[in-house]
Amino acid sequence: MRPNGIALRQNFLLHHARQLGTLSGLLVLGLVLWALTPHFLTLSNLLNVAEQATIIAIVAVGMTFVILTAGIDLSVGSVLAFAGVVMASALHAGAPLPFALLAGLVTGTVCGLVSGLLITLGRLPPFIATLGMMSVARGTALMYTGGRPISGFSENFRWLATGEVLRVPIPVIVMIGIYAIAFFVLTRTKLGRYTYAIGGNEEATHLSGVNVRFYKTVVYGLAGLFSGLAAILLTARLNSAQPIAGMMYELDAIAATVIGGTSLLGGEGHVLGTLIGALIMAVLRNGLNLLGVSSFLQQVVIGSVIIVGVLIDMALKRRGKYS
Amino acid sequence: METAPLLKMSQISKTFPGVLALDKVDFELRRGEVHVLLGENGAGKSTLMKILSGAYQKSSGEIELDGVPVSIKNPRHAQDLGISTIYQELNLIPHLSIAENIFLGREPSKFASVIDQRALVRAARELLKGLGLTVDPSARVKRLGIAEQQMVEVAKALSLETRILIMDEPTSALSQQEIKQLFATIRRLKEGGVSIIYISHRLEELFELGDRVTVLRDGRSVATCEVAETSKPELIRLMVNRELTEQFPKRQATIGEEILRLEGLTTSGLRDISFSLHKGEVLGIAGLMGAGRTELAQAIFGVEKIEAGQIYVKGKARRITSPRRAINCGIGFLTEDRKSQGLVLRLSVGENLCLPSVDKFSSWGMVDRNKEKLACRRYIQELRIRTPSLKQKVSFLSGGNQQKVVLGKWLCSEAEIFIFDEPTRGVDVGAKAEIYELINRLTAEGVAIIMISSELPEVLGMSDRVLVMRSGEIAGEFSAYEATQERVLQCALMA
Numbered sequence: 003m004r005p006n007g008i009a010l011r012q013n014f015l016l017h018h019a020r021q022l023g024t025l026s027g028l029l030v031l032g033l034v035l036w037a038l039t040p041h042f043l044t045l046s047n048l049l050n051v052a053e054q055a056t057i058i059a060i061v062a063v064g065m066t067f068v069i070l071t072a073g074i075d076l077s078v079g080s081v082l083a084f085a086g087v088v089m090a091s092a093l094h095a096g097a098p099l100p101f102a103l104l105a106g107l108v109t110g111t112v113c114g115l116v117s118g119l120l121i122t123l124g125r126l127p128p129f130i131a132t133l134g135m136m137s138v139a140r141g142t143a144l145m146y147t148g149g150r151p152i153s154g155f156s157e158n159f160r161w162l163a164t165g166e167v168l169r170v171p172i173p174v175i176v177m178i179g180i181y182a183i184a185f186f187v188l189t190r191t192k193l194g195r196y197t198y199a200i201g202g203n204e205e206a207t208h209l210s211g212v213n214v215r216f217y218k219t220v221v222y223g224l225a226g227l228f229s230g231l232a233a234i235l236l237t238a239r240l241n242s243a244q245p246i247a248g249m250m251y252e253l254d255a256i257a258a259t260v261i262g263g264t265s266l267l268g269g270e271g272h273v274l275g276t277l278i279g280a281l282i283m284a285v286l287r288n289g290l291n292l293l294g295v296s297s298f299l300q301q302v303v304i305g306s307v308i309i310v311g312v313l314i315d316m317a318l319k320r321r322g323k324y325s
Numbered sequence: 326m327e328t329a330p331l332l333k334m335s336q337i338s339k340t341f342p343g344v345l346a347l348d349k350v351d352f353e354l355r356r357g358e359v360h361v362l363l364g365e366n367g368a369g370k371s372t373l374m375k376i377l378s379g380a381y382q383k384s385s386g387e388i389e390l391d392g393v394p395v396s397i398k399n400p401r402h403a404q405d406l407g408i409s410t411i412y413q414e415l416n417l418i419p420h421l422s423i424a425e426n427i428f429l430g431r432e433p434s435k436f437a438s439v440i441d442q443r444a445l446v447r448a449a450r451e452l453l454k455g456l457g458l459t460v461d462p463s464a465r466v467k468r469l470g471i472a473e474q475q476m477v478e479v480a481k482a483l484s485l486e487t488r489i490l491i492m493d494e495p496t497s498a499l500s501q502q503e504i505k506q507l508f509a510t511i512r513r514l515k516e517g518g519v520s521i522i523y524i525s526h527r528l529e530e531l532f533e534l535g536d537r538v539t540v541l542r543d544g545r546s547v548a549t550c551e552v553a554e555t556s557k558p559e560l561i562r563l564m565v566n567r568e569l570t571e572q573f574p575k576r577q578a579t580i581g582e583e584i585l586r587l588e589g590l591t592t593s594g595l596r597d598i599s600f601s602l603h604k605g606e607v608l609g610i611a612g613l614m615g616a617g618r619t620e621l622a623q624a625i626f627g628v629e630k631i632e633a634g635q636i637y638v639k640g641k642a643r644r645i646t647s648p649r650r651a652i653n654c655g656i657g658f659l660t661e662d663r664k665s666q667g668l669v670l671r672l673s674v675g676e677n678l679c680l681p682s683v684d685k686f687s688s689w690g691m692v693d694r695n696k697e698k699l700a701c702r703r704y705i706q707e708l709r710i711r712t713p714s715l716k717q718k719v720s721f722l723s724g725g726n727q728q729k730v731v732l733g734k735w736l737c738s739e740a741e742i743f744i745f746d747e748p749t750r751g752v753d754v755g756a757k758a759e760i761y762e763l764i765n766r767l768t769a770e771g772v773a774i775i776m777i778s779s780e781l782p783e784v785l786g787m788s789d790r791v792l793v794m795r796s797g798e799i800a801g802e803f804s805a806y807e808a809t810q811e812r813v814l815q816c817a818l819m820a
Contacts, residue, residue: 192691193690198672203671206680212680213649
């Protein structure tokens, strides 16, 4: 009873309502906070929120790609820490800035590619492969530094976090750039098309002649690359690379992706939703801080928002599908 | 003798937002009859049955069971009323045993809800024996074939004291032999007083098995008649409201030069397969389930590992080790299971059409969407795919249209050799005829076709040559003139 014009058009609307829904959630949240604490809606605070969101938002881009292929990457936080300390030690060893940055990005990418190969060639479930990588990368970072942070960098490097262009902090500009590129990749390139196809039906995609193993490995490599990029920004902000950085970031990134409407089953979702998801989490943290809510209670609130958000999403989807 | 009907559904309507799925449908089921529900895809058969089994709620109308009005609230309620459904996709848990599956949720327990394993197995054995099945009830379900799994579902239904058993296309995945067994079981159930609602596209089955038939069209009940008093052409006319004068249209393809040759092809499931295929030819492959037909298709398409032998495409030896290479050789594969292997249901019609040929439309990894759109439009028009737009999710199309999208995929990749594995499974009569016509058009353009099918009339009606497979080997070859149902079946069955 499906093929009917009217029903289809309604479904089309519902589909987009999903994206708008997340956005309106963000706006409502903003309005509530504005009413509760006027300081929330000042330019400096909003820029502050955006900056707070950058690290998770960038990590979540890679996570969105991975989840779109129906996978998961638990190692992003640990890889971030590992890439950070590698880059920091390169800087301290006197390496030129571009070289040190590249070292961080390459470290992240290699970790991701290894996870990807374990999943595609080794046929490990993504959960297991990246759980292993999470522990290995964290352990290596700790061994490498003896558990101590590497701190103190040049002004040039720190400008990556402290610099501004037209009052907009550099990390926010980087984040916007990354999302623009990711959006382009997902909608206009072969890699993007295949990412959705693999998540939607891996076997049919393979039987359509797509080199599924190659593209899946690339996607995990991308997740690693974005962890490396986040490591650069975080290290510059803190003026310190810590082997224990990025703890639990994988969960925040997954949460941002899921709040943004990407299905954990793969094949469905949008990277712009993820950006809104990451912003919602940052706004929530910022607002709760402004309101003086204890950090313990904050965790409870954020967890509840994730659950309620996804519950609403699922209820909407079910209505869209079955009635 | 006229008795009061066991079940009476009258004036049933069901609306979904914007769609009237059922429009005042009447349906009546007598005690101990096999009542066939017939209709094209989208005619409302499934919706009607989902209302009866409690999965959907009717918008209006009356349901009477044994003369008493009932309103079926949910699937559990339907079960309590003695209504069970066996779906096309079986609902068994592979890691549990047969007995555990049959009594799932109703396990006999001793005390403190410890399951009484012996009573469980004993009860299951009893049920299976009643169905003439000798499998061990403690065997895991995943070890069973599809036909046996279906029997487990039947046993489960019987254990629920089912009075009305709904079977949705139960034979679509069975071999001829297994179908015979299933029919024997259905007759036994009938004698035991169970009424059966049987949904099928296969008219042959209806005449073999059915007592009465109700035809649905566009959400309305068109007619109910005694099977003995109707005929195939009449039923087809009722279903589609037009005469399909010739089920297998005559074709005038000229058979050209050789395009594919297999020499001594051997894989883990195939032994020493040799044959050649020519331009414009339809080569039918017949055989029972498990005879190696699908494995053969997979070997040619680079899915199965080739252990020995050689494939020649246009006279050149080619090593086909992946689907990509097969596609580059000009081979297209329409898999038997289009939902799990042929289509990415969450993607759009356009994205599915272009999936094997995205390379053609891209440069530097970027997809030229205008080029892509043009190609898609062309195939949608050529194949008459009924879709509101390119962006429509393919999961919303009917079975026949989905099949056309799969076909379009390979047209788009410019395949010259098409392997069809059960091309008309689960599509309705009208769409079937369209697919046959397309096969004819393809061959007229010089495309070579390998057609695997379990429906003998289809193989015989469409093929220029028929190969019969048996336990991984080619057991015989017949020209279109030599091939008869009896000969082919005999060849396929010979031990």
